[in-house]
Amino acid sequence: MTSIGTGYDLSNSVFSPDGRNFQVEYAVKAVENGGTAIGIRCKDGVVLALEKLIHSRLLKKDANKRIATVDRKVGVVSAGLLPDGRHFVSRARDEAAQWRSIYKSPIPTSSLADRMGGYVQAYTLYSSVRPFGVTAIVGGWDSEAELGVDGQVGSGPKVGAGGKREGAKSGGPYLYMIEPSGLYWGYYGAATGKGRQAAKAELEKLNLADGEISLEQGVKEAARIIYVAHEDSKDKEFELEMTWVSSLEGPTKGHHQEVPKALREEAERLAKKSLEPEDEEEEARVEGGDRMEE
Amino acid sequence: MASVFSASIPQEAPGYSFNHLSSGTREHAFNPYTDNGGSTLGISGADFTIFAGDTRSTSGYNINTRYAPKLFKIGGEGPSNENARIVLSVVGFAADGNALKERLDTVVKMYKYQHGKPMTVAACAQRLSHILYSKRFFPYYVHAILGGLDEDGKGALYSYDPVGSYEREQCRAAGSASSLIMPFLDNQVNFKNQYVPGSGVGHALEQRVPEPLPRKDVEQLVKDAFTSATERQIEVGDGLQMMTITKDGIEEVYSPLKKD
Amino acid sequence: MNHFPHGWGRPRDDVYGAYNHAYLQPDGSKQHTQSPIVTGTSVIAVKFKDGVVIAADNLASYGSLARFTDVKRLRRFNSRVVLGFGGDVSDMQHLDRLLSTLSIREDYSSTASESDNAARELNARNLHTYLAKVMYKRRSEFNPLWNAILVVGLDGESQPFLATVDLLGTTFSAPTLATGFGAHLAQPILRRAVPDEAAVAEMTREKAVGVVRECMKVLFYRDARSIDKYSMAVVEKEKEVELVEDEQLEQQSWAFAEGIKGYGTQTV
Numbered sequence: 001m002t003s004i005g006t007g008y009d010l011s012n013s014v015f016s017p018d019g020r021n022f023q024v025e026y027a028v029k030a031v032e033n034g035g036t037a038i039g040i041r042c043k044d045g046v047v048l049a050l051e052k053l054i055h056s057r058l059l060k061k062d063a064n065k066r067i068a069t070v071d072r073k074v075g076v077v078s079a080g081l082l083p084d085g086r087h088f089v090s091r092a093r094d095e096a097a098q099w100r101s102i103y104k105s106p107i108p109t110s111s112l113a114d115r116m117g118g119y120v121q122a123y124t125l126y127s128s129v130r131p132f133g134v135t136a137i138v139g140g141w142d143s144e145a146e147l148g149v150d151g152q153v154g155s156g157p158k159v160g161a162g163g164k165r166e167g168a169k170s171g172g173p174y175l176y177m178i179e180p181s182g183l184y185w186g187y188y189g190a191a192t193g194k195g196r197q198a199a200k201a202e203l204e205k206l207n208l209a210d211g212e213i214s215l216e217q218g219v220k221e222a223a224r225i226i227y228v229a230h231e232d233s234k235d236k237e238f239e240l241e242m243t244w245v246s247s248l249e250g251p252t253k254g255h256h257q258e259v260p261k262a263l264r265e266e267a268e269r270l271a272k273k274s275l276e277p278e279d280e281e282e283e284a285r286v287e288g289g290d291r292m293e294e
Numbered sequence: 295m296a297s298v299f300s301a302s303i304p305q306e307a308p309g310y311s312f313n314h315l316s317s318g319t320r321e322h323a324f325n326p327y328t329d330n331g332g333s334t335l336g337i338s339g340a341d342f343t344i345f346a347g348d349t350r351s352t353s354g355y356n357i358n359t360r361y362a363p364k365l366f367k368i369g370g371e372g373p374s375n376e377n378a379r380i381v382l383s384v385v386g387f388a389a390d391g392n393a394l395k396e397r398l399d400t401v402v403k404m405y406k407y408q409h410g411k412p413m414t415v416a417a418c419a420q421r422l423s424h425i426l427y428s429k430r431f432f433p434y435y436v437h438a439i440l441g442g443l444d445e446d447g448k449g450a451l452y453s454y455d456p457v458g459s460y461e462r463e464q465c466r467a468a469g470s471a472s473s474l475i476m477p478f479l480d481n482q483v484n485f486k487n488q489y490v491p492g493s494g495v496g497h498a499l500e501q502r503v504p505e506p507l508p509r510k511d512v513e514q515l516v517k518d519a520f521t522s523a524t525e526r527q528i529e530v531g532d533g534l535q536m537m538t539i540t541k542d543g544i545e546e547v548y549s550p551l552k553k554d
Numbered sequence: 555m556n557h558f559p560h561g562w563g564r565p566r567d568d569v570y571g572a573y574n575h576a577y578l579q580p581d582g583s584k585q586h587t588q589s590p591i592v593t594g595t596s597v598i599a600v601k602f603k604d605g606v607v608i609a610a611d612n613l614a615s616y617g618s619l620a621r622f623t624d625v626k627r628l629r630r631f632n633s634r635v636v637l638g639f640g641g642d643v644s645d646m647q648h649l650d651r652l653l654s655t656l657s658i659r660e661d662y663s664s665t666a667s668e669s670d671n672a673a674r675e676l677n678a679r680n681l682h683t684y685l686a687k688v689m690y691k692r693r694s695e696f697n698p699l700w701n702a703i704l705v706v707g708l709d710g711e712s713q714p715f716l717a718t719v720d721l722l723g724t725t726f727s728a729p730t731l732a733t734g735f736g737a738h739l740a741q742p743i744l745r746r747a748v749p750d751e752a753a754v755a756e757m758t759r760e761k762a763v764g765v766v767r768e769c770m771k772v773l774f775y776r777d778a779r780s781i782d783k784y785s786m787a788v789v790e791k792e793k794e795v796e797l798v799e800d801e802q803l804e805q806q807s808w809a810f811a812e813g814i815k816g817y818g819t820q821t822v
Contacts, residue, residue, distance in 0.1 A: 071658060097655065106755065150654055151647035153614070154624045218706065324588060326693050328722055351726050356737050359728035360750070389690050389723035432694070 023131055024124050027080075027180035030133035033111045033239065034079035036195035036229040037138040038203070041220035043186050043211050045246035046139035047259075049222035051195065051230050054237040065258075067243045071096040071106050074140035075243045075256040079193030080180075081133030088136050092116055099245045104149035109140035110227040113176035113184050121182020131180045135192040138178065141245040141254050144171035173245075195229025202228055215246050219259055223267035224274055231275070240268055295457030298525070300386070306394060327435045331529030332389040333469035334364050336439040337483060338449030338508035342540045343441040345381050346516045347469075348524070348551060349533035351388060358551060360532035362388065366395045367544055368440075369413060378544060379442050380418055381537050385469035386436035386456070391395035393433045398422055415442040419452040421458060426458030430491065433457050442539050462503070471523035471530045472509060478522070482515055493501075509538070517549070524551045590642035590682050591698040592616050594627045594815060595779045596736030597638035597704045600744050601714040601729050604756035605790030606706040607766045608636055609775070614643045614801070619780065626799050628785045631657065634708040635678045636787040637685075638793060640733040641701035641721065652688065653681075654683075668694075669716060678707030678715035678789075682725070690723025702733035709787045714717035714754065729754050735777040740769035767804075774803055782806065804818070 004010050011020030012213040016022060027111035035051040048067055068089040076092060078085035095115045099107035107115075116138065123131050146168070148155075148272045177190040188208035202225045206213060213221070219242065226240055242264050259267075331352035336345045350357060364385055370378030381535060384391030401421055404538040413421075415550050422502035426434055433456040444450040451464035465483045467475035480486040485502040493500035507515075516536060524531045531551045536544045570575045592614050599608035614622040622643075629637045629650055637653075639646040657676075664674040676684075682705040692698050696722040709715040717727035729751055732746035748757055766786065774780045782803035788796045 069661065072661070097658070100651075132560060151650040153626055153647060155620055270640070324696060324698055326696065326698075326722065328724065353737075356741075358724075359726040359731075361728070362726045370694065387722075387724075389686075389693070389725065392686075392725065393690060393723075404813075552612075 006174045007162035012123075012130055013125050013127055015096055017056075019052040021124060021181075027131040027133050028135075031080035031135045031137040031180065031192060032194060032196075034081075034193045036191065036193040036199055036226060037079040037135075037137055038076065038138045038191040038199050038225055038229075039077065039175045039177070039187070039189065040203070040206070040213070040218045040221060041173050041208060041216045042213050044173070044250050045141060045215040045218070045244055045252070046075070046173045046175055047215065047218040047222045047242065047244045048075045048137060048139050049226050049243075050077050050079075050241040051193070051226045052238060052239045052241050054234075062239065065241065067241055067258075068141075069111065069243075069256045070138075071100070072255050073106060073143070073245055074109055074112060074165060075245060076138050077241075077243075078136040079196075080135060083288070084133045087182075088116065088120070088128055088134060092138075095119075098243075100150060103145055104151065106117045108142050108144070109138065109176065110142075110186070112140070113138050113174075113178065113186070117178050117182050117184040120178055120180065120292060121181075124181060133140060135180065136178045137190045137192065138176045139245065140174050140256065141247060142171040143248065143254055145248055155158070191225075193229075195226075195232060196273060198231065199225050199229040205263045216248060216263075217246060219263060220270055223264070224271040225292050227275055229267075236248065239273075240264065242267070306410075306539055310366060320407060327387050327390075329386065329435075329470075330358070330362075330386045331470050332364055332385050333362065333467065333471035333520075333523055333527070333530050334383040334385045334437075334474060335465070335467040335472075335475055335516065336441050336451045336453070337479070337507075337512050337516065338441060338451040338463075339509055339512055341443070341447055341449065342509055342512075343381070343443065343449040343451055344512055344516060345375060345383050345439065345537045347385065347442065347535050348520060348530045349535055349548075350529065350531050351528050355528075360502075363435050363535050364391070365462060365537050365546075366399070367512070368395070368399050368418070374447050375399070379539065380415055381441055381460075381544065382422070383439045383468070383474075387434075391438075394425065394436060394438065397425055401425070415440070415444055415450045415452075419450075419462075422452075422454065423458040423460045426454060426456065430457050437472075439441045439466055439468055443541065446549040447541060449527065467519070469530075471527040473518045474523050474526055478519055479515070483512075513538075520551060521547055536541040559747070569584060588698075588700075589802065592621060592623065592643040593700075593779070594643060594646070595642050596732055596734040596740065596773055597627065597640045597686055597702070598708050598732040598736045598740045598744065598773075599638065599704045599716050599730070600748055600757075601716050601754045601761050602748075602762035603617060603755055604714065605708070605759065605788060605793075606714050606716050607759070607786065607788050608638045608706045609766050609770055609784055609786040609801075610638045610640070610775060611770065611781050611784040613779065614785075615779045618778070620779075623781060623783065624800075626785055628787050628797060628799070629653070630795050630797050631681060631707075632675050634712075634789055636675065636706050636789055637680050637681070637780050638706070638733075638787075639701055639702040640703070642699070644659055644690075645699040645701050649685070649688070649701065649703075656684070665679075677703055677710050679709040679717075681705055681707075682715070682717045682719065686719045686723055686725045688718050689721060693722050693790060704731055704733060706787075708791060716801065735779075736769070736773060739772050743769050743772065759788065763788065766798045768779055771803055771806065774806075 003022050008016035012023040018209040035053045037050045040047045050066055052066055052085050067075055070076055070092045096107045120132050123129050175187050176184050178184040189203035234267055242258050246252040248254045302503055332348050334347035345365050349361045351359050353361035365383045367375035367378035368380040368382050370376050382395055402413045404452040422440055435456055438454040452460050452462050454460045467479055467480045484504045488502040490500040490502055520534050532553050534549045534551050536547045562621050592613055597610040609629040612624050614625040615798050627639045654724055682701050700721050702720040706716050716731055718731050719725045729748045732740040748754055770784050785799040786801055
């Protein structure tokens with residue numbers, strides 16, 4: 001790296017003459033070594049998935065969960081330094097609790113992303129701290145129902161002043177990705193960590209912007225994408241961790257939860273199958289010949 | 295405008311559309327205490343101590359519940375206080391009683407963790423006094439009795455006032471029927487007003503010398519005391535909880551009392 | 555020297571005149587003055603073999619004014635706990651928020667596998683202990699939460715649980731409980747149906763619901779701060795909580811009112 005020895009990378013918050021902040025770039029490097037994390041914004045919810053690299057056989061299977069819940073309906077998955085991810089989640093939970101204490105309602109996912117973006121960015125400004133070594137994917141479902149404030153006791157007038165507005169639409173699935181610089185965007189599909197390039201390529205094929213993909217499909221695609229992203233580091237063992245948050249009518253009733261074991265295992269089975277050397281498909285091609293168009 | 299709204303702020307009494315007779319400002323001060331009724335007693339013997347308390351809890355003329363224990367094992371293991379050797383009885387304001395019980399229980403448990411031996415009843419008794427006195431100006435509104443076996447294996451019993459004044463006694467009754475039970479105990483346990491027959495007249499009469507009673511006799515005294523108190527005191531009844539501390543541990547027995 | 559301890563530390567009457575008790579009450583320190591403003595009346599509950607039934611009407615009164623008529627005073631905490639609040643409504647709302655904060659924090663620390671998640675959830679006994687500590691702490695600060703609360707549901711052993719806590723932090727438990735006016739009017743009826751724990755084992759859900767409905771009717775007849783719309787919840791083993799919030803009192807009979815003479819503008 002050309003920056004080494006120039007001295008502009010020794011302190012946080014210092015620009016190099018060509019306008020770069022090296023400490024932030026190094027933080028991004030830390031993220032790039034982490035297990036792949038992805039998020040998919042579906043029609044009726046959000047799926048988060050993580051390639052959790054197993055560095056020791058002494059770790060209990062399916063324990064040590066890495067995807068965290070914030071408030072009730074937001075999930076956070078991160079790639080990079082684990083303790084930094086934990087601190088990120090801790091702060092996100094504080095922000096959510098503080099929002100509730102002021103507004104008596106859950107924090108919208110967009111506001112949480114905004115506050116966390118601001119928080120992460122602050123760690124690029126001072127020489128006494130270092131930037132976050134994580135890129136975090138924040139996915140949540142903002143309630144589509146007309147919510148009362150916390151502790152509300154009645155339902156209010158049904159019509160007239162203070163009454164309900166007919167057919168008002170609000171809420172839905174939201175997905176954000178926050179980088180070590182504090183930069184954040186809203187995404188249809190987000191990927192970070194070691195296998196992000198492969199994962200992004202796969203995500204793009206899903207045409208998520210059309211808003212057609214269902215949550216259950218999203219779960220299966222997420223599992224497959226994590227397995228695809230893992231292809232380059234096949235020698236390492238990993239566990240697939242997956243969570244989702246659906247609409248109020250959906251399977252999680254607006255809460256962020258783990259994907260049920262049965263569904264996750266089914267998704268993993270399909271994912272593994274899609275990666276197998278395709279003998280059958282070879283045969284199928286001979287027979288049908290038009291399968292490639294898919 | 296403000297007066298329009300402040301005119302009929304609800305009071306604790308039924309609201310009427312006309313003014314109350316007293317025209318001065320009426321304030322409803324919050325009273326942090328209540329009396330939950332009931333009675334307790336403790337008697338120490340040569341090698342045992344017995345505690346008893348009725349299980350009725352009241353508010354005014356209402357019966358809250360027919361089973362609310364007033365006797366607690368202190369410093370045992372786990373949620374059911376196994377292997378405890380000390381018993382605390384509290385009567386008066388039940389919420390304070392519970393808070394006091396939890397504080398003392400924690401202290402006795404911590405003592406064992408820190409010193410590797412169980413707290414003696416004498417040490418626990420003094421500690422309880424300090425806990426009560428620490429709230430001298432906002433007292434725990436309870437009459438506590440604490441007991442177990444002392445270092446010589448003899449029955450030990452300590453009674454307290456709400457602010458921590460305490461003494462070791464042979465027997466003590468506390469709570470709403472204490473004025474009924476205590477004189478009975480004075481006479482039957484400490485043989486007050488009992489004299490040796492034919493020992494003389496007037497001041498020459500000899501007081502019958504108290505001696506530790508056998509356990510069977512004491513148990514019968516306790517039952518008699520509570521069945522009688524139940525007859526005469528409306529806040530006493532429903533059930534009788536008895537705990538006996540001996541060298542083998544604590545035996546707990548429940549027996550019914552009249553529910554009227 | 556004044557020999558009566560009562561007089562010690564006080565200004566001498568013969569020098570300064572009698573003590574003016576308006577400045578300092580003789581019964582202790584200066585106290586906060588407060589009282590509930592918008593209030594809910596009775597909450598009643600009864601245990602049955604595999605669970606608990608609880609009910610409270612939907613009225614919040616402002617003194618004698620029936621101010622809010624669709625106030626929901628039963629709160630589902632989770633799949634095995636329901637709370638019923640009597641007393642001040644704003645204090646109830648405060649407690650509700652406190653409990654949702656607690657619930658969110660509990661969920662953070664129980665992300666283990668789904669199967670044992672239910673066992674980790676707070677049970678009715680846990681919640682009652684928590685509320686008792688909150689209420690006792692507030693009364694000890696002379697700043698009470700002006701409520702009487704019934705906690706119903708299942709305990710750690712999945713057995714029916716029913717207990718109460720009030721503004722003083724007083725707690726107790728019984729096979730049937732009723733707060734406020736219900737303690738006078740409903741409790742005798744409930745106790746006749748379920749006198750003790752042995753009777754709980756014989757009680758069915760249907761009979762328990764029936765006796766609770768009967769009590770709600772008696773309370774509506776006789777409690778002037780009640781209304782004929784009420785909420786009722788049933789927590790039962792291995793079942794989801796059933797909470798209905800807009801029950802209407804059925805089969806009211808006001809025929810006796812015909813015979814009442816001597817009030818109002820009757821022409822006899």
